Amino acid sequence: MKTGIAIIGGGPAGLAAAVAAREAGVEDILIIERDNELGGILNQCIHNGFGLHTFKEELTGPEYAERYIEKAEELRIPYMLHTIVVDIGEDKVITVMNKERGMFRIEAKAVILAMGCRERSRGALNIPGYRPAGIYSAGTAQRYVNMEGRMPGKKVVILGSGDIGLIMARRMTLEGAQVQVVAELMPYSGGLKRNIVQCLDDYDIPLKLSHTVIDIKGKKRVEGVTLARVDENRRPIPGTEEYYECDTLLLSCGLIPENELSSQMGVELNPVTSGPVVNESLETNVEGVFACGNVLHVHDLVDYVSGEAKLAGENAAAYVKGALPKAGKGIPLKGENGVRYTVPCTVDTERMAQKQIVRFRVGDVYRDSCLCVYYNDKCVSRVKKKVMAPGEMEQITLLKSKLQEAGDLESITIRIEQE
Protein backbone atom coordinates (compact mmCIF):
# COMPACT_ATOMS: atom_id res chain seq x y z
CA MET A 1 0.00 0.00 0.00
CA LYS A 2 1.25 3.53 -0.78
CA THR A 3 0.29 7.01 0.39
CA GLY A 4 1.55 10.58 0.05
CA ILE A 5 1.38 11.64 3.72
CA ALA A 6 0.98 9.10 6.52
CA ILE A 7 -0.11 10.61 9.83
CA ILE A 8 0.56 8.50 12.91
CA GLY A 9 -2.13 9.28 15.49
CA GLY A 10 -5.66 10.62 15.03
CA GLY A 11 -5.75 12.97 18.03
CA PRO A 12 -6.11 16.76 17.69
CA ALA A 13 -2.57 17.05 16.27
CA GLY A 14 -3.03 14.34 13.62
CA LEU A 15 -6.45 15.69 12.64
CA ALA A 16 -5.33 19.33 12.29
CA ALA A 17 -2.25 18.26 10.31
CA ALA A 18 -4.42 16.16 7.98
CA VAL A 19 -6.92 18.98 7.40
CA ALA A 20 -4.11 21.46 6.67
CA ALA A 21 -2.34 19.06 4.26
CA ARG A 22 -5.59 18.42 2.37
CA GLU A 23 -6.38 22.15 2.23
CA ALA A 24 -2.86 22.65 0.83
CA GLY A 25 -3.83 20.38 -2.05
CA VAL A 26 -2.60 16.88 -1.13
CA GLU A 27 -5.14 14.18 -2.01
CA ASP A 28 -3.20 11.20 -0.81
CA ILE A 29 -3.33 11.28 3.00
CA LEU A 30 -3.86 8.51 5.53
CA ILE A 31 -4.43 8.86 9.29
CA ILE A 32 -3.49 5.74 11.26
CA GLU A 33 -5.07 5.52 14.73
CA ARG A 34 -4.79 2.63 17.19
CA ASP A 35 -7.93 3.53 19.15
CA ASN A 36 -11.51 2.78 18.06
CA GLU A 37 -12.28 6.45 17.35
CA LEU A 38 -10.56 9.65 16.28
CA GLY A 39 -10.03 12.52 18.75
CA GLY A 40 -7.21 11.16 20.92
CA ILE A 41 -7.15 11.94 24.60
CA LEU A 42 -9.73 14.74 24.16
CA ASN A 43 -12.48 12.10 24.14
CA GLN A 44 -12.03 11.65 27.88
CA CYS A 45 -11.71 15.37 28.71
CA ILE A 46 -15.40 16.19 29.18
CA HIS A 47 -14.83 19.46 31.05
CA ASN A 48 -15.01 22.78 29.21
CA GLY A 49 -12.28 25.30 28.50
CA PHE A 50 -11.11 24.01 25.13
CA GLY A 51 -11.07 26.11 21.97
CA LEU A 52 -11.01 29.63 23.40
CA HIS A 53 -8.19 30.58 21.02
CA THR A 54 -9.12 28.49 17.97
CA PHE A 55 -12.90 28.90 17.91
CA LYS A 56 -13.38 31.81 20.39
CA GLU A 57 -15.81 29.51 22.18
CA GLU A 58 -15.61 27.40 25.29
CA LEU A 59 -15.95 23.77 24.25
CA THR A 60 -15.51 20.42 25.97
CA GLY A 61 -12.72 18.11 24.78
CA PRO A 62 -15.05 15.88 22.69
CA GLU A 63 -16.75 18.96 21.17
CA TYR A 64 -13.36 20.39 20.21
CA ALA A 65 -12.29 17.08 18.65
CA GLU A 66 -15.62 16.80 16.83
CA ARG A 67 -14.99 20.08 14.97
CA TYR A 68 -11.83 18.59 13.44
CA ILE A 69 -13.34 15.13 12.88
CA GLU A 70 -16.25 16.74 10.97
CA LYS A 71 -13.80 18.75 8.89
CA ALA A 72 -11.72 15.64 8.12
CA GLU A 73 -14.90 13.75 7.12
CA GLU A 74 -16.06 16.67 4.97
CA LEU A 75 -12.68 16.68 3.19
CA ARG A 76 -12.93 12.88 2.81
CA ILE A 77 -9.58 12.24 4.45
CA PRO A 78 -9.09 8.48 4.78
CA TYR A 79 -8.31 7.01 8.18
CA MET A 80 -7.77 3.57 9.67
CA LEU A 81 -8.98 2.89 13.21
CA HIS A 82 -7.94 -0.02 15.47
CA THR A 83 -4.66 0.06 13.59
CA ILE A 84 -1.36 0.36 15.40
CA VAL A 85 1.93 1.44 13.92
CA VAL A 86 4.61 -0.92 15.20
CA ASP A 87 7.59 0.30 13.20
CA ILE A 88 8.67 3.06 10.83
CA GLY A 89 11.84 2.76 8.77
CA GLU A 90 14.07 5.65 7.81
CA ASP A 91 12.80 5.00 4.26
CA LYS A 92 9.27 5.89 5.56
CA VAL A 93 7.99 2.34 5.21
CA ILE A 94 5.48 1.95 8.03
CA THR A 95 4.63 -1.44 9.52
CA VAL A 96 1.10 -1.51 10.92
CA MET A 97 -1.17 -4.11 12.39
CA ASN A 98 -4.93 -4.52 12.67
CA LYS A 99 -7.47 -7.32 13.12
CA GLU A 100 -8.72 -7.41 9.55
CA ARG A 101 -5.42 -7.46 7.69
CA GLY A 102 -2.88 -8.59 10.27
CA MET A 103 0.52 -7.03 9.74
CA PHE A 104 1.11 -5.02 6.58
CA ARG A 105 3.22 -2.21 5.20
CA ILE A 106 2.48 1.30 4.00
CA GLU A 107 5.00 3.24 1.94
CA ALA A 108 4.73 6.98 2.51
CA LYS A 109 6.40 9.96 0.84
CA ALA A 110 6.13 11.99 4.06
CA VAL A 111 5.31 11.06 7.66
CA ILE A 112 3.76 13.22 10.37
CA LEU A 113 4.43 11.97 13.90
CA ALA A 114 1.39 12.82 16.07
CA MET A 115 1.38 10.03 18.67
CA GLY A 116 0.75 12.25 21.71
CA CYS A 117 2.15 11.42 25.13
CA ARG A 118 1.66 9.03 28.01
CA GLU A 119 1.61 9.51 31.75
CA ARG A 120 4.61 8.86 33.94
CA SER A 121 3.84 5.64 35.79
CA ARG A 122 4.17 4.87 39.46
CA GLY A 123 7.12 2.52 38.75
CA ALA A 124 9.05 5.44 37.32
CA LEU A 125 8.40 7.42 40.48
CA ASN A 126 9.74 4.94 43.02
CA ILE A 127 7.18 5.36 45.79
CA PRO A 128 7.95 2.93 48.61
CA GLY A 129 5.29 0.56 50.02
CA TYR A 130 3.20 -2.32 48.67
CA ARG A 131 1.42 -2.35 45.32
CA PRO A 132 -2.20 -2.51 46.44
CA ALA A 133 -5.27 -1.82 44.30
CA GLY A 134 -6.46 1.78 44.29
CA ILE A 135 -3.44 3.45 42.67
CA TYR A 136 -4.21 4.96 39.28
CA SER A 137 -2.68 7.47 36.97
CA ALA A 138 -4.95 10.52 36.83
CA GLY A 139 -5.56 9.90 33.11
CA THR A 140 -6.70 6.32 33.72
CA ALA A 141 -9.07 7.54 36.43
CA GLN A 142 -10.32 10.21 34.00
CA ARG A 143 -11.10 7.53 31.43
CA TYR A 144 -12.90 5.35 34.02
CA VAL A 145 -15.06 8.19 35.31
CA ASN A 146 -15.78 10.06 32.07
CA MET A 147 -15.98 7.25 29.52
CA GLU A 148 -16.75 4.06 31.39
CA GLY A 149 -18.92 5.41 34.20
CA ARG A 150 -16.88 3.85 37.02
CA MET A 151 -15.57 5.51 40.17
CA PRO A 152 -12.05 4.50 41.17
CA GLY A 153 -12.72 5.27 44.86
CA LYS A 154 -14.31 7.53 47.45
CA LYS A 155 -11.52 8.99 49.56
CA VAL A 156 -8.75 10.32 47.40
CA VAL A 157 -5.23 11.71 47.66
CA ILE A 158 -3.58 13.09 44.54
CA LEU A 159 0.18 13.17 44.04
CA GLY A 160 1.33 15.71 41.48
CA SER A 161 -0.33 18.94 40.44
CA GLY A 162 -0.21 18.56 36.67
CA ASP A 163 -3.36 19.72 34.85
CA ILE A 164 -4.88 16.24 34.64
CA GLY A 165 -4.51 15.78 38.42
CA LEU A 166 -6.08 19.19 39.10
CA ILE A 167 -8.97 18.49 36.75
CA MET A 168 -9.51 15.07 38.32
CA ALA A 169 -9.58 16.63 41.81
CA ARG A 170 -12.65 18.61 40.71
CA ARG A 171 -14.16 15.75 38.73
CA MET A 172 -13.92 13.24 41.59
CA THR A 173 -15.38 15.84 43.97
CA LEU A 174 -18.33 16.48 41.64
CA GLU A 175 -18.92 12.72 41.50
CA GLY A 176 -19.17 12.56 45.29
CA ALA A 177 -15.64 11.55 46.29
CA GLN A 178 -13.77 13.30 49.09
CA VAL A 179 -10.52 14.65 47.67
CA GLN A 180 -8.42 15.35 50.72
CA VAL A 181 -5.26 16.87 49.37
CA VAL A 182 -3.08 17.38 46.30
CA ALA A 183 0.61 16.94 47.12
CA GLU A 184 3.28 18.40 44.84
CA LEU A 185 6.98 17.59 45.11
CA MET A 186 8.09 20.88 43.59
CA PRO A 187 7.70 24.28 45.29
CA TYR A 188 5.34 25.28 42.45
CA SER A 189 2.43 23.63 40.67
CA GLY A 190 2.94 21.89 37.34
CA GLY A 191 -0.50 22.98 36.14
CA LEU A 192 -2.16 26.10 34.80
CA LYS A 193 -3.06 28.82 37.30
CA ARG A 194 -6.66 28.76 36.06
CA ASN A 195 -6.91 25.05 36.96
CA ILE A 196 -5.59 25.66 40.49
CA VAL A 197 -8.27 28.29 41.03
CA GLN A 198 -11.17 26.49 39.33
CA CYS A 199 -10.40 22.92 40.39
CA LEU A 200 -8.84 23.26 43.87
CA ASP A 201 -9.56 26.68 45.40
CA ASP A 202 -13.24 26.63 44.38
CA TYR A 203 -13.68 23.28 46.15
CA ASP A 204 -11.45 23.99 49.17
CA ILE A 205 -9.02 21.24 48.23
CA PRO A 206 -5.62 22.00 49.76
CA LEU A 207 -2.50 22.04 47.57
CA LYS A 208 0.62 21.08 49.53
CA LEU A 209 3.69 22.24 47.65
CA SER A 210 7.11 20.68 48.43
CA HIS A 211 5.40 17.50 49.66
CA THR A 212 5.54 13.90 48.52
CA VAL A 213 4.14 10.47 49.37
CA ILE A 214 6.67 8.57 51.46
CA ASP A 215 4.57 5.50 52.30
CA ILE A 216 1.49 3.69 51.08
CA LYS A 217 -0.46 1.64 53.62
CA GLY A 218 -2.56 -1.37 52.60
CA LYS A 219 -1.80 -4.73 51.04
CA LYS A 220 -4.89 -5.54 48.98
CA ARG A 221 -6.34 -2.04 48.68
CA VAL A 222 -4.89 1.35 49.56
CA GLU A 223 -5.82 2.22 53.17
CA GLY A 224 -3.86 5.43 53.51
CA VAL A 225 -0.78 7.34 52.49
CA THR A 226 1.86 9.24 54.43
CA LEU A 227 2.98 12.59 53.09
CA ALA A 228 6.08 14.46 54.15
CA ARG A 229 7.51 17.87 53.37
CA VAL A 230 10.69 17.77 51.26
CA ASP A 231 13.81 19.91 51.49
CA GLU A 232 15.41 21.84 48.61
CA ASN A 233 17.00 18.58 47.41
CA ARG A 234 13.55 16.98 47.34
CA ARG A 235 14.40 14.70 50.27
CA PRO A 236 11.67 14.07 52.90
CA ILE A 237 12.21 16.02 56.12
CA PRO A 238 11.89 13.74 59.20
CA GLY A 239 9.20 14.86 61.62
CA THR A 240 6.95 16.40 58.94
CA GLU A 241 4.99 13.19 58.21
CA GLU A 242 1.19 13.40 57.99
CA TYR A 243 -1.04 10.36 57.52
CA TYR A 244 -4.14 10.52 55.28
CA GLU A 245 -6.68 7.73 55.32
CA CYS A 246 -7.80 7.06 51.75
CA ASP A 247 -8.80 4.26 49.37
CA THR A 248 -7.37 5.83 46.22
CA LEU A 249 -4.12 7.48 45.20
CA LEU A 250 -4.10 9.30 41.87
CA LEU A 251 -0.77 10.08 40.23
CA SER A 252 -0.38 13.14 38.05
CA CYS A 253 3.37 13.39 37.83
CA GLY A 254 4.10 14.40 34.29
CA LEU A 255 3.63 13.35 30.70
CA ILE A 256 6.20 11.74 28.43
CA PRO A 257 6.02 12.13 24.62
CA GLU A 258 5.52 8.73 22.91
CA ASN A 259 8.72 8.60 20.88
CA GLU A 260 9.75 4.94 20.77
CA LEU A 261 8.79 4.77 17.06
CA SER A 262 10.57 8.06 16.35
CA SER A 263 13.87 7.01 17.92
CA GLN A 264 13.70 3.58 16.24
CA MET A 265 13.61 5.33 12.88
CA GLY A 266 16.61 7.50 13.72
CA VAL A 267 14.82 10.72 14.71
CA GLU A 268 17.01 12.76 17.03
CA LEU A 269 15.31 13.53 20.36
CA ASN A 270 15.77 16.52 22.63
CA PRO A 271 16.68 15.21 26.13
CA VAL A 272 14.77 18.09 27.78
CA THR A 273 11.42 17.59 26.03
CA SER A 274 11.86 13.89 25.06
CA GLY A 275 10.40 15.04 21.73
CA PRO A 276 12.05 15.28 18.31
CA VAL A 277 14.54 18.02 17.49
CA VAL A 278 12.78 19.99 14.73
CA ASN A 279 13.52 22.94 12.49
CA GLU A 280 11.19 25.84 11.64
CA SER A 281 9.12 23.56 9.37
CA LEU A 282 8.67 21.10 12.26
CA GLU A 283 10.73 18.67 10.20
CA THR A 284 12.96 16.26 12.10
CA ASN A 285 16.52 15.29 11.14
CA VAL A 286 14.97 12.56 8.93
CA GLU A 287 13.96 14.34 5.71
CA GLY A 288 10.20 14.32 5.09
CA VAL A 289 9.36 13.32 8.68
CA PHE A 290 7.52 16.00 10.64
CA ALA A 291 6.27 16.11 14.25
CA CYS A 292 3.52 18.02 16.07
CA GLY A 293 1.38 18.01 19.20
CA ASN A 294 2.28 16.34 22.45
CA VAL A 295 4.72 13.94 20.78
CA LEU A 296 6.86 17.00 20.04
CA HIS A 297 6.56 18.67 23.47
CA VAL A 298 3.86 18.57 26.12
CA HIS A 299 1.39 21.42 25.54
CA ASP A 300 -0.81 23.14 28.08
CA LEU A 301 -3.59 24.07 25.64
CA VAL A 302 -4.92 22.01 22.77
CA ASP A 303 -5.42 25.21 20.73
CA TYR A 304 -1.64 25.48 20.45
CA VAL A 305 -1.48 21.83 19.41
CA SER A 306 -3.87 22.53 16.53
CA GLY A 307 -1.93 25.61 15.38
CA GLU A 308 1.38 23.77 15.43
CA ALA A 309 -0.10 20.72 13.65
CA LYS A 310 -1.45 22.98 10.90
CA LEU A 311 2.11 24.11 10.23
CA ALA A 312 3.36 20.48 10.15
CA GLY A 313 0.55 19.55 7.71
CA GLU A 314 1.28 22.49 5.41
CA ASN A 315 5.01 21.73 5.37
CA ALA A 316 4.47 18.01 4.75
CA ALA A 317 2.19 18.99 1.86
CA ALA A 318 4.88 21.28 0.44
CA TYR A 319 7.41 18.45 0.84
CA VAL A 320 5.42 15.86 -1.13
CA LYS A 321 4.71 18.44 -3.84
CA GLY A 322 8.46 19.17 -4.07
CA ALA A 323 7.83 22.77 -3.00
CA LEU A 324 9.72 22.74 0.31
CA PRO A 325 13.31 23.90 -0.21
CA LYS A 326 15.91 21.47 1.17
CA ALA A 327 16.66 22.16 4.82
CA GLY A 328 19.71 24.36 5.30
CA LYS A 329 21.81 24.57 8.43
CA GLY A 330 19.45 26.99 10.13
CA ILE A 331 20.22 29.38 12.97
CA PRO A 332 20.34 27.50 16.30
CA LEU A 333 17.82 28.68 18.90
CA LYS A 334 19.02 28.50 22.49
CA GLY A 335 17.19 28.71 25.79
CA GLU A 336 19.24 30.13 28.67
CA ASN A 337 18.86 31.40 32.21
CA GLY A 338 15.60 29.64 33.02
CA VAL A 339 14.35 28.94 29.47
CA ARG A 340 14.47 25.13 29.38
CA TYR A 341 14.14 24.46 25.65
CA THR A 342 12.74 25.90 22.45
CA VAL A 343 10.53 24.43 19.71
CA PRO A 344 11.72 24.71 16.99
CA CYS A 345 15.44 24.21 17.66
CA THR A 346 16.65 25.97 14.48
CA VAL A 347 15.23 28.50 12.00
CA ASP A 348 16.15 28.74 8.35
CA THR A 349 15.37 32.26 7.15
CA GLU A 350 14.74 30.97 3.60
CA ARG A 351 12.15 28.37 4.66
CA MET A 352 10.46 30.18 7.55
CA ALA A 353 7.09 31.93 7.19
CA GLN A 354 6.85 35.73 7.68
CA LYS A 355 6.21 35.04 11.37
CA GLN A 356 7.64 32.13 13.32
CA ILE A 357 6.26 31.25 16.74
CA VAL A 358 8.82 29.79 19.14
CA ARG A 359 7.37 27.99 22.18
CA PHE A 360 9.10 27.01 25.40
CA ARG A 361 8.69 26.48 29.13
CA VAL A 362 10.60 28.04 31.98
CA GLY A 363 12.26 26.02 34.76
CA ASP A 364 11.02 27.91 37.82
CA VAL A 365 8.55 30.60 38.87
CA TYR A 366 9.82 34.03 37.77
CA ARG A 367 8.12 37.22 38.96
CA ASP A 368 8.57 40.75 37.61
CA SER A 369 11.25 39.68 35.16
CA CYS A 370 11.98 40.19 31.47
CA LEU A 371 11.89 37.78 28.57
CA CYS A 372 14.82 38.77 26.37
CA VAL A 373 15.73 37.77 22.82
CA TYR A 374 19.32 38.05 21.60
CA TYR A 375 20.60 37.91 18.03
CA ASN A 376 24.16 36.70 18.69
CA ASP A 377 25.13 38.93 21.67
CA LYS A 378 22.74 41.77 20.88
CA CYS A 379 19.49 42.10 22.81
CA VAL A 380 16.74 42.80 20.25
CA SER A 381 13.68 42.43 22.44
CA ARG A 382 12.96 42.78 26.16
CA VAL A 383 9.41 42.13 27.31
CA LYS A 384 8.32 42.61 30.93
CA LYS A 385 6.48 39.63 32.43
CA LYS A 386 4.62 39.77 35.71
CA VAL A 387 4.89 36.03 36.24
CA MET A 388 6.17 33.02 34.33
CA ALA A 389 5.74 29.48 35.66
CA PRO A 390 6.69 25.97 34.47
CA GLY A 391 3.00 24.99 34.14
CA GLU A 392 2.31 27.61 31.47
CA MET A 393 3.86 27.52 28.02
CA GLU A 394 5.49 30.75 26.83
CA GLN A 395 6.09 31.97 23.31
CA ILE A 396 7.86 34.62 21.29
CA THR A 397 7.43 35.51 17.61
CA LEU A 398 10.38 35.87 15.24
CA LEU A 399 9.92 38.01 12.13
CA LYS A 400 11.50 36.87 8.88
CA SER A 401 12.14 40.48 7.80
CA LYS A 402 14.07 41.25 11.01
CA LEU A 403 16.12 38.07 10.78
CA GLN A 404 17.01 38.72 7.16
CA GLU A 405 18.00 42.29 8.06
CA ALA A 406 20.28 40.93 10.79
CA GLY A 407 22.28 38.95 8.21
CA ASP A 408 24.28 35.84 9.09
CA LEU A 409 23.50 34.97 12.70
CA GLU A 410 25.29 32.31 14.73
CA SER A 411 22.51 31.99 17.30
CA ILE A 412 19.25 33.34 18.65
CA THR A 413 19.02 33.12 22.42
CA ILE A 414 15.96 33.48 24.65
CA ARG A 415 16.72 34.20 28.30
CA ILE A 416 15.09 35.50 31.46
CA GLU A 417 16.63 38.57 33.06
CA GLN A 418 15.87 40.72 36.09
CA GLU A 419 13.66 43.73 35.40
Ligand SMILES: Cc1cc2nc3c(=O)[nH]c(=O)nc-3n(C[C@H](O)[C@H](O)[C@H](O)COP(=O)(O)OP(=O)(O)OC[C@H]3O[C@@H](n4cnc5c(N)ncnc54)[C@H](O)[C@@H]3O)c2cc1C
Ligand atom coordinates in the same frame (compact mmCIF):
# COMPACT_ATOMS: atom_id res chain seq x y z
C1 LIG B 1 -4.42 11.35 30.15
C2 LIG B 1 -4.38 12.74 29.59
C3 LIG B 1 -5.39 13.66 29.92
C4 LIG B 1 -5.35 14.97 29.42
N1 LIG B 1 -6.29 15.85 29.83
C5 LIG B 1 -6.22 17.11 29.37
C6 LIG B 1 -7.17 18.05 29.79
O1 LIG B 1 -8.02 17.73 30.58
N2 LIG B 1 -7.11 19.32 29.26
C7 LIG B 1 -6.15 19.69 28.34
O2 LIG B 1 -6.13 20.84 27.86
N3 LIG B 1 -5.25 18.81 27.95
C8 LIG B 1 -5.25 17.54 28.44
N4 LIG B 1 -4.30 16.67 28.06
C9 LIG B 1 -3.34 17.16 27.09
C10 LIG B 1 -3.83 16.74 25.69
O3 LIG B 1 -3.26 15.48 25.47
C11 LIG B 1 -3.40 17.62 24.53
O4 LIG B 1 -3.89 18.93 24.62
C12 LIG B 1 -3.83 17.08 23.16
O5 LIG B 1 -4.79 16.08 23.27
C13 LIG B 1 -2.62 16.57 22.45
O6 LIG B 1 -3.01 16.15 21.17
P1 LIG B 1 -2.17 15.08 20.40
O7 LIG B 1 -2.92 14.80 19.14
O8 LIG B 1 -0.77 15.52 20.31
O9 LIG B 1 -2.18 13.80 21.35
P2 LIG B 1 -3.34 12.77 21.74
O10 LIG B 1 -4.62 13.45 21.98
O11 LIG B 1 -2.77 11.98 22.85
O12 LIG B 1 -3.47 11.86 20.43
C14 LIG B 1 -2.47 10.96 20.02
C15 LIG B 1 -3.13 9.82 19.28
O13 LIG B 1 -2.12 8.99 18.71
C16 LIG B 1 -2.55 7.65 18.82
N5 LIG B 1 -1.36 6.79 18.76
C17 LIG B 1 -0.28 6.79 19.59
N6 LIG B 1 0.61 5.86 19.21
C18 LIG B 1 0.10 5.25 18.12
C19 LIG B 1 0.55 4.19 17.29
N7 LIG B 1 1.73 3.59 17.50
N8 LIG B 1 -0.23 3.80 16.24
C20 LIG B 1 -1.43 4.41 16.01
N9 LIG B 1 -1.91 5.40 16.77
C21 LIG B 1 -1.16 5.83 17.81
C22 LIG B 1 -3.26 7.60 20.18
O14 LIG B 1 -4.14 6.51 20.28
C23 LIG B 1 -3.98 8.95 20.18
O15 LIG B 1 -5.28 8.87 19.66
C24 LIG B 1 -4.32 15.37 28.55
C25 LIG B 1 -3.32 14.44 28.18
C26 LIG B 1 -3.33 13.16 28.72
C27 LIG B 1 -2.22 12.18 28.35
